[in-house]
Amino acid sequence: MEKRSVTIEYCTKxxxxxxxxxxxxxxxxxxxxxxxxxxxxxxxxxxxWRIYANDRQVWDRKTERGLPELKExxxxxxxxxxxxxNLGHAETVEPKPEA
Amino acid sequence: MEKRSVTIEYCTKxxxxxxxxxxxxxxxxxxxxxxxxxxxxxxxxxxxWRIYANDRQVWDRKTERGLPELKExxxxxxxxxxxxxNLGHAETVEPKPEA
Numbered sequence: 001m002e003k004r005s006v007t008i009e010y011c012t013k014x015x016x017x018x019x020x021x022x023x024x025x026x027x028x029x030x031x032x033x034x035x036x037x038x039x040x041x042x043x044x045x046x047x048x049w050r051i052y053a054n055d056r057q058v059w060d061r062k063t064e065r066g067l068p069e070l071k072e073x074x075x076x077x078x079x080x081x082x083x084x085x086n087l088g089h090a091e092t093v094e095p096k097p098e099a
Numbered sequence: 100m101e102k103r104s105v106t107i108e109y110c111t112k113x114x115x116x117x118x119x120x121x122x123x124x125x126x127x128x129x130x131x132x133x134x135x136x137x138x139x140x141x142x143x144x145x146x147x148w149r150i151y152a153n154d155r156q157v158w159d160r161k162t163e164r165g166l167p168e169l170k171e172x173x174x175x176x177x178x179x180x181x182x183x184x185n186l187g188h189a190e191t192v193e194p195k196p197e198a
Contacts, residue, residue: 007136017127025120028141032111038139042127
């Protein structure tokens with residue numbers, strides 16, 4: 001079976017390490033049994049914060065203009081790693097605040 | 100340059116995830132610029148808690164009869180990942196309590 005992983009690539013100068021480790025824990029907990037490894041990948045690229053589920057990029061701070069809301073991120077990871085998994089309360093989509 | 104990684108393999112049933120994530124953060128911080136990735140690897144093997152620096156095992160809970168004292172662990176990771184690195188206060192070896 002192909003290894004199922006999430007990778008969080010983060011800018012070290014932006015002090016994203018703790019947030020990245022927190023999100024890794026959330027994903028490891030929510031997807032226990034579905035994820036074989038969570039990889040924290042420090043980067044020197046200024047401002048970078050990306051998440052990959054297996055090889056697919058599911059979040060990029062630059063294009064999304066910010067860091068993810070956790071429920072949205074979990075839905076995107078689920079869609080790649082365990083498409084049949086129901087996320088319970090995380091299924092409800094928060095209404096986007098008016099721009 | 101060969102990828103420099105630390106891997107923490109931990110028993111999920113023993114609730115070692117948070118401690119493993121904490122230690123990953125400590126290593127990422129102490130070895131910033133020396134480590135390319137920190138991997139959290141959940142395992143179903145009961146009681147397992149191992150740390151690898153690159154491919155070399157530097158801690159095994161079973162053979163060491165417990166989890167590491169952080170300074171000792173950092174010295175072992177340093178000896179593999181960045182042998183020339185001085186760890187400052189982490190260099191002082193705590194006297195082992197009398198058995």
